[in-house]
Amino acid sequence: MSEPAEFIDESLQYESSWERAEDHERRYGPHLEYYGASVGAVRGTIRNAERRYPGLGHDDVTALASELWSRPVFERRLAAVVLLQSAVELLRHSDLTRIEGFLRSAQVPELVDPLAVDVVGHLLLRLTGQDAVRARVVLDRWASADDAWLRRSAVLAHLPAFRAGTGDDASFRRTVRLISGAQQGRVVEVEEALVLVRESGAL
Known part of the structure; x- marks a missing residue:
């Protein structure tokens, strides 16, 4: 580990609480492990890390994100x-x-x-030219994917x-047509996401 x-x-782990860990498991389910750190503690930890390790570039940030994600612990992810x-300005369509x-x-x-x-x-807001076109191709693929989380993300990315x-x-x-056209009834799976976008005036 870096x-x-x-x-x-x-x-x-220092910010952990077994009571909060149990609460997280009740709220989010048994799919992940839980340290029991609060959302505020997670955000504070990242701020501290950015101060402790200044000047992280694109490759540093993306590699660190992958390291944190590699274990199925809610707080790490x-x-x-x-x-x-915090580093979205560094990200690329790739x-x-x-x-x-x-x-x-x-x-x-x-x-x-x-x-x-x-x-x-x-990220989509920042992209222009061919990078934006390539990103939209990815979003279309997500909308047609078998994975419900990708379909939900394809909707929410417009927000x-x-x-x-x-x-x-x-x-x-x-995006909505691709979701509904791929398999009848799939729009229901992203209903909450559609509501959020509707509230922003998209529909």
Whole structure:
């Protein structure tokens, strides 16, 4: 384990609480392990890590996120999400492959949704030209995927653009059509995500 990953892991375990770990398991299910650190502690740990290890570049951030994600511990994976949120300006369209792996194994909306909205959605806002085209191809593939978390993410990734007033109705409707066209009834699986986007004025 790299030094930054070890620092983050040890900090999260220091902030652990067995009562909170049991509460997390009741709320999120048995798919993951839980240290029992609060969301605030996770965010504080990433801030501390960024101060302790300044100047992390693209490759450092993405490798660290993968290290944190490699163990199915909720707080470690949430820390990876927070890290990517804080470094979204460094990310590239090619990072969607790595993020897709995270989404497929996330297991819970509390990890999927911030990845889709705050990481993928904000990355899409930054991309232009061929990079934007390639990213949209990935989003279309997610919308047609067998994985429900990818389909949900394909919808939610539109949310930042609509919140910023730059949402593309045609692109959003294409995502919805791809989901519903791939298999009858699939839109039901992303109903909550659709509601969030509707509230932003997309529909």
